[in-house]
Amino acid sequence: MSSHSAHATAGHPAALLHQFDTADQQKDASTLGMWLFLITEIMFFGGLFIAYIVYRNAYFDSFVAASHTLNIPLGTFNTTVLICSSLTMAMAVHSAQVGNRSRIVLFLVLTLILGAAFLGVKVIEYADKFEHHHVPGPSFQFTEGGNPKNAELFFSLYFGMTGLHALHMIIGAGILLVLIFNASKGWYTPEYYTPVEMFGLYWHFVDIVWIFLFPLLYLLGGHLPPGSGGH
Amino acid sequence: MSTAIESKETRNYLNAGYDLKSWLLTLDHKRIGLLYLFSISFFFLLGGLFAVGIRLELLTPPGDLFQSETYNKLFTMHGIIMVFFFLIPSIPAVIGNFLIPIMIGARDLAFPRLNLLSWYVFMVGGTLAISAALMGGIDTGWTFYTPYSSTYSNSNVMVTAVGVFITGFSSILTGLNFLVSIHRMRAPGMTWFRLPLFIWAHYATSLIMVLGTPVVAVTILLVGVERMFRIGIFDPALGGDPVLFQHLFWFYSHPAVYIMILPALGVMSEIISTFTRREVFGYKFVAFSSVAIAVLGFLVWGHHMFVSSQSVYASLVFSIITYLVGVPSAIKVFNWLATIYKGSVSFGTPMIYAFGFIGLFTVGGLTGLFLAAMGLDVHVHDTYFVVAHFHYIMVGGAIMGYLGAIHFWWPKMFGRMYPEVPAKTAAWLVFVGFNFTFFPQFLLGYLGMPRRYHQYPEEFQIFNVMSSIGASVLALGYALPVFYLVWSLKKGEIAGANPWGGTGLEWKTPSPPPTENFEETPVVTEPAYSYHKEEFELVKS
Ligand SMILES: [Cu+2]
Numbered sequence A: 001m002s003s004h005s006a007h008a009t010a011g012h013p014a015a016l017l018h019q020f021d022t023a024d025q026q027k028d029a030s031t032l033g034m035w036l037f038l039i040t041e042i043m044f045f046g047g048l049f050i051a052y053i054v055y056r057n058a059y060f061d062s063f064v065a066a067s068h069t070l071n072i073p074l075g076t077f078n079t080t081v082l083i084c085s086s087l088t089m090a091m092a093v094h095s096a097q098v099g100n101r102s103r104i105v106l107f108l109v110l111t112l113i114l115g116a117a118f119l120g121v122k123v124i125e126y127a128d129k130f131e132h133h134h135v136p137g138p139s140f141q142f143t144e145g146g147n148p149k150n151a152e153l154f155f156s157l158y159f160g161m162t163g164l165h166a167l168h169m170i171i172g173a174g175i176l177l178v179l180i181f182n183a184s185k186g187w188y189t190p191e192y193y194t195p196v197e198m199f200g201l202y203w204h205f206v207d208i209v210w211i212f213l214f215p216l217l218y219l220l221g222g223h224l225p226p227g228s229g230g231h
Numbered sequence B: 001m002s003t004a005i006e007s008k009e010t011r012n013y014l015n016a017g018y019d020l021k022s023w024l025l026t027l028d029h030k031r032i033g034l035l036y037l038f039s040i041s042f043f044f045l046l047g048g049l050f051a052v053g054i055r056l057e058l059l060t061p062p063g064d065l066f067q068s069e070t071y072n073k074l075f076t077m078h079g080i081i082m083v084f085f086f087l088i089p090s091i092p093a094v095i096g097n098f099l100i101p102i103m104i105g106a107r108d109l110a111f112p113r114l115n116l117l118s119w120y121v122f123m124v125g126g127t128l129a130i131s132a133a134l135m136g137g138i139d140t141g142w143t144f145y146t147p148y149s150s151t152y153s154n155s156n157v158m159v160t161a162v163g164v165f166i167t168g169f170s171s172i173l174t175g176l177n178f179l180v181s182i183h184r185m186r187a188p189g190m191t192w193f194r195l196p197l198f199i200w201a202h203y204a205t206s207l208i209m210v211l212g213t214p215v216v217a218v219t220i221l222l223v224g225v226e227r228m229f230r231i232g233i234f235d236p237a238l239g240g241d242p243v244l245f246q247h248l249f250w251f252y253s254h255p256a257v258y259i260m261i262l263p264a265l266g267v268m269s270e271i272i273s274t275f276t277r278r279e280v281f282g283y284k285f286v287a288f289s290s291v292a293i294a295v296l297g298f299l300v301w302g303h304h305m306f307v308s309s310q311s312v313y314a315s316l317v318f319s320i321i322t323y324l325v326g327v328p329s330a331i332k333v334f335n336w337l338a339t340i341y342k343g344s345v346s347f348g349t350p351m352i353y354a355f356g357f358i359g360l361f362t363v364g365g366l367t368g369l370f371l372a373a374m375g376l377d378v379h380v381h382d383t384y385f386v387v388a389h390f391h392y393i394m395v396g397g398a399i400m401g402y403l404g405a406i407h408f409w410w411p412k413m414f415g416r417m418y419p420e421v422p423a424k425t426a427a428w429l430v431f432v433g434f435n436f437t438f439f440p441q442f443l444l445g446y447l448g449m450p451r452r453y454h455q456y457p458e459e460f461q462i463f464n465v466m467s468s469i470g471a472s473v474l475a476l477g478y479a480l481p482v483f484y485l486v487w488s489l490k491k492g493e494i495a496g497a498n499p500w501g502g503t504g505l506e507w508k509t510p511s512p513p514p515t516e517n518f519e520e521t522p523v524v525t526e527p528a529y530s531y532h533k534e535e536f537e538l539v540k541s
Helices: A002-007 A024-056 A060-070 A072-100 A102-131 A148-184 A195-220 B020-024 B030-057 B068-087 B090-103 B112-134 B148-152 B157-184 B198-229 B242-276 B283-297 B312-340 B349-372 B374-380 B384-413 B420-447 B458-491 B533-539
Strands: none
Touching: A002 A102, A002 B458, A024 A060, A024 A148, A024 A195, A024 B157, A024 B242, A024 B458, A060 A148, A072 A102, A072 A195, A102 A148, A102 A195, A148 A195, A148 B198, B020 B030, B030 B068, B030 B112, B030 B374, B030 B384, B030 B458, B068 B157, B068 B198, B068 B242, B068 B312, B068 B384, B090 B157, B090 B198, B090 B242, B090 B384, B090 B458, B148 B157, B148 B198, B157 B198, B198 B242, B198 B283, B242 B283, B242 B349, B242 B384, B283 B312, B312 B349, B312 B374, B349 B374, B349 B384, B349 B420, B384 B458, B420 B458
């Protein structure tokens, strides 16, 4: 088929795949696919958010007490780091749009560094939980108020939600490495930078999840003195 | 490679390559559809074998064939294999994969690699489920209710849960691929309201796959984490709430029933219009009723929890919304009947499945309304009435639809006709066997026989024996097609591009279709099912 072989000429990633008629159609399909993927992610995290909200209402005092033990300065720092990384990611996409190869690489590397910084801080926070026996399991202890069993539930959800979020960051870091490698070879041009743009959507999504996690886990009920009970 | 092929055979997707690699690494949606066909047929056989165990045990009132634990494992494995590894992928992954790109006039789905990945993901999940069965099975029921599944069961919950979790992603990938393809890959002139209703049905199905599956995935993940680390999300002993599991589980698993039935509803519209040579009556109503079923389906999950400490007001709302699902379902049935009425009906095998489907789906749907009534549900909750109801939908509906679809598009897939006489015989065996199997279960349930027990009082024996005999007839009806369909691959009559005189794009390309589906991209100029016009012109000339 003549129209067919014309598509499949180069091994270049920008080449039009055979099922598409135009580059625009190909890009539109990728974008819609990415948004749909992000919607599935929202539903995935949604189950955990629902569980958290249900138990926070049921065991309000214990959840507030447990929330008080989280390190708000570190959480705030991490929030800032992530917002900055969203900015550098947006800059990387912009650089791809205007075709500045070295700046794509620069901003992708900056995004990777900020992501790594976030994960590093998370490690410090997790280590702190281990020290204080705040990790759910046989050695769990909680003396800061409320019912220890319910505080354990809080920490189960804390580790579940932030852990799943961190997993998304780690996967993102892996993809970033690939993007950096490809960008340095000059694969991304103003005509074709779909992977950078799609990864940008993913990265912003992961940031937004944290924007919800941070107040939910760290801040809500922070004005209440520990063990005061709001209900 | 094409030069090596005998010149008399035209180039098509089947002879594009014969080695294993050309199948296992194929990006062609049609070949991937066939990969799914073989795999799910295997799972269907496996799930059926577990059912044989169940029906044998229930021949006699005492639990004399299997111990109660073994029996629990039999019905659990039957449910899990049939639901997650046969029914959910059946029509979408086989027929949908094969037909959606062709019906919308595209060369392939939007993401062929993702499509192949979804099959591999499915096989990994399936392998885990099978290995769980080999390691001794699982006994939680297909619903994985907590805290039994998360804390107390000593069977292979972890392996099975991981298998189901992984398989969920194949469903998500398929749904995502369909949605993007239907949005972005339609041929010129193929507007939304010219799409075949099969496509509308799959659009609605895909919405459920994409929105619902992640929720059950995270729920099963939580069960797994709870089992491994002894945290108490669902375990009341640890402060958790087992009813939360039920909410999360049914948020997906009620809509999952529509993943199974909506594609079959789409198949029916295609078969009925083709075999009556009429446009589907009320096209837009039928199209939107698919979407309405998908949307409403997300708002009714609480009808599974009338006796699970749910507040009576919540139950009331869930009950009313469940009744509302009856409206779009009835719209479909009435529109089909209106299509058949005064159509020139021909009784090919697919049409026999279609008639069977309409009857069984109606019975299944109406008994669903019984179950949505709070008072009656308390009486028949967890009885064989429920079992009969959902088998009327999932077996009477979904599998009749699947078999109808296989027969209807078999000539397209392989270029050969199936033999009509054995096919009609099988269709009748399925219909009669099905009713013999499951109608007595309505009576059993109404009389109070609970589900999931391997023994029962003597007065229930007559119905159980009927059910087991019916199941044997049903099994025969399911086995027959394997033989004559395989036979037809070599010996069947050559089908030609359009054996049924259908109007869809899939009938405008050779059978079997070439790898890129069409010689050149088709341009669509008229609505789906424009039969009248065609025949009118025929009369004129
Ligand atoms: Cu339901």
